[in-house]
Amino acid sequence: xxxxxxxxxxxxxxxxxxxxxxxxxxxxxxxxxxxxxxxxxxxxxxxxxxxxxxxxxxxxxxxxxxxxxxxxxxxxxxxxxxxxxxxxxxxxxxxxxxx
Amino acid sequence: xxxxxxxxxxxxxxxxxxxxxxxxxxxxxxxxxxxxxxxxxxxxxxxxxxxxxxxxxxxxxxxxxxxxxxxxxxxxxxxxxxxxxxxxxxxxxxxxxxxxxxxxxxxxxxxxxxxxxxxxxxxxxxxxxxxxxxxxxxxxxxxxxxxxx
Numbered sequence: 414x415x416x417x418x419x420x421x422x423x424x425x426x427x428x429x430x431x432x433x434x435x436x437x438x439x440x441x442x443x444x445x446x447x448x449x450x451x452x453x454x455x456x457x458x459x460x461x462x463x464x465x466x467x468x469x470x471x472x473x474x475x476x477x478x479x480x481x482x483x484x485x486x487x488x489x490x491x492x493x494x495x496x497x498x499x500x501x502x503x504x505x506x507x508x509x510x511x512x
Numbered sequence: 513x514x515x516x517x518x519x520x521x522x523x524x525x526x527x528x529x530x531x532x533x534x535x536x537x538x539x540x541x542x543x544x545x546x547x548x549x550x551x552x553x554x555x556x557x558x559x560x561x562x563x564x565x566x567x568x569x570x571x572x573x574x575x576x577x578x579x580x581x582x583x584x585x586x587x588x589x590x591x592x593x594x595x596x597x598x599x600x601x602x603x604x605x606x607x608x609x610x611x612x613x614x615x616x617x618x619x620x621x622x623x624x625x626x627x628x629x630x631x632x633x634x635x636x637x638x639x640x641x642x643x644x645x646x647x648x649x650x651x652x653x654x655x656x657x658x659x660x661x
Contacts, residue, residue: 422564426578426615426627430570433628467567468605485605488571488635 414508415501418461418479419450420470427467428452431487435465438494444501445508463500480504514629514660515653517622518590518613521546523649526596532566532609533558536577539593539614546589549616553584557614561601569603571634578615588622590615590630592652594643611643629660 419435421428432450439446451459453473464474468483475481480503482496501509524542529535540554556579561568569575591614598608613630617623633639633656642655 421567422560425581425617425620425623426576427568427570429620429624430576430627430631433624433631467570469565469567469603486571487631490635 414445414447415462415504415506416460417446417448417463417465418456418459419448420453420456420464420466420474421450422453422470427487431465431467431484434487434490435493435497438490438497442494442497443510444497445506446497462504514590514626514633515657517588517626518592518630518653518656519546520649520653522548522589522591523593523652524591525594525646525649525652527593528596529593529599532561532575532599532601535575535593535595535599535609535612536561536614539577539591539612542591542593543589543614543616548585548587548589548591550584550586553579553616556580556583566601566603566607569601569606569609572606573598573608573610573640574606574634575601575609575612576615577612578617581617581619585616585618588617588619588626590623590626592643594646611640629656633659 419428419432428450463480465482468485471483527538536558543549557577568577593612598610600607646652
């Protein structure tokens with residue numbers, strides 16, 4: 414099981430929408446991923462395996478050492494699914510069954 | 513439910529705005545007029561885009577401006593502004609923007625169901641047709657009520 418963190422500026426709008434959409438994708442694909450969401454300034458204290466955020470916020474995490482996925486279009490289910498698969502394929506997570 | 517926070521009075525159709533700032537101000541004014549937020553909130557939402565970029569353009573043609581709940585939010589609400597002529601927010605992937613959903617929320621949870629409904633609606637091409645062709649706010653509300661669950 415991996416931990417994902419959905420980040421946005423305020424944690425009130427875009428990141429919540431993104432989290433809602435991602436949770437539907439995670440459920441459909443049975444990805445072993447638990448999601449939390451927070452604001453940029455709340456990053457400290459979370460220890461995620463993967464950060465998922467809108468693509469123009471990706472640079473904020475370039476020094477975090479985390480795997481980062483940038484989303485351009487939160488309705489683009491195919492892209493989000495494919496990026497999560499890529500993350501799991503490189504992660505060697507024992508709960509991941511492959512896609 | 514989305515219709516609990518996106519009310520008929522919060523919808524403004526075919527607004528004429530010259531740029532993204534005017535679009536946020538116009539949507540914000542609808543929320544101010546209905547007692548949802550104060551002017552400070554609208555300024556914060558504009559500042560957010562200036563500081564961190566147009567990440568609020570969440571999908572093609574749709575912007576979701578918002579700011580923190582700590583400044584100028586009286587109640588949870590979502591305004592819908594449709595634009596007669598689209599505006600650029602500077603988001604290379606999703607510009608130009610035709611539809612602005614301006615969001616204000618008092619806490620982290622009160623708008624979760626509404627946002628979940630909204631994300632389902634934004635996956636439907638039909639919803640975009642309804643917003644594009646709507647003659648009045650009631651027809652948008654009717655569609656939302658028939659399709660949220």
